[in-house]
Amino acid sequence: MRLSNLTLEQFNSQFATEEACVTFIYQSKWPHGFSCPRCQFRHAYVINSRRVPLYECSRCQHQTSLIAGTIMENSRTSLKKWLLAIYLTARSHIGTTAVELAKRIQVTYKTAWLMLHKIRTSIHLADQKEPLKGTVQINAGIYGKSPKSSSYKQPSEHLVLVGSTLNSNHEWEHVKIKHIAAPRSRYKEITRTDLLSFQESHLDASVTSCQAVTGFYTPRKQRPLLQFVTQASNWLKTTFHGIGPRHLQKYLDEFTYKLNLSLKNIAIFDHLLQICVSQHG
C-alpha cells in the first residue's frame, strides 16, 4: 500500500484509532515479525497494560516497547499525532511547519517544533548513511542570495556545495546540498579545503569520477546542479519564510531527501516512517 498517495481525509480515517497506529508501526518496525533486540528471538508476550504495548521476549524476558529506539520514545504525544506529523512532512514540495502541525494535532508550538526536529534528525542521519557513488558532479551555490552584488559574502548569504551522482543515462540520481557552515574566506568563494571536506564527508570510496565546478563567476550552464539550490531556496522561502544558518542543514537535507526519493520513484511516507521507527545511534 502506498500511503503517500492517501489524501489527508483518507489518512485520518485509516489511522482513526491508536490500535490502527500500533498495528501499522509494528509492521514497519518488525516487517518480518517480532525480533528481540537483545537475543533476536522471534517470539514475545504482549503486555497491553500501557499506552503503547510492551513485548517481553519468551526466551530472555527482555522487555521492549513498540517505540523504544524510535523518535517517539519518551514522548507523551499519541501515535496518531506522530503518524500525522510524518505524513505531513512527507508531502513532496510542501512538507509542514511547526505552526501548521501545532494547529492540526492540537499541541503547543514547542511540541510541534520538537517533533519536526526529531523527524528532520532522522532524515539527517539517513542522509549520512548514503554517500554519493559512481560518477559525481559538484557545483557551488548560494542560499539567501543578496540583491547587493559584491564579491564579499553578505550576512544573509550562505554558501552551499551541491553534489549529485549521475546514472548511466546521465540523469541526476542522488543529490546532496551541504551548507558550508564555517567558510574559510569572507569572499564568495569555495576554498580547496571546503571542497575536500565535502568530498571526504559525502563521497563513497567507490566514486570513479568527480567533476567539480565551484567558481561563482562560471556561467550557470556549466553549473547545472544550481537548479536544485534554486528549488530548495524557493521551498524554504515559500513554506518557512526563510531559514537561519543554525538549522539550515536539516532543512536542506529534508529537501534533498524528498527529491531523491522522487527521482527514484520511492514512496516518501513509507520510507520516512521506516527511518523514524528504526533504531538510532
Ligand SMILES: [Zn+2]
Ligand atoms: Zn530475547
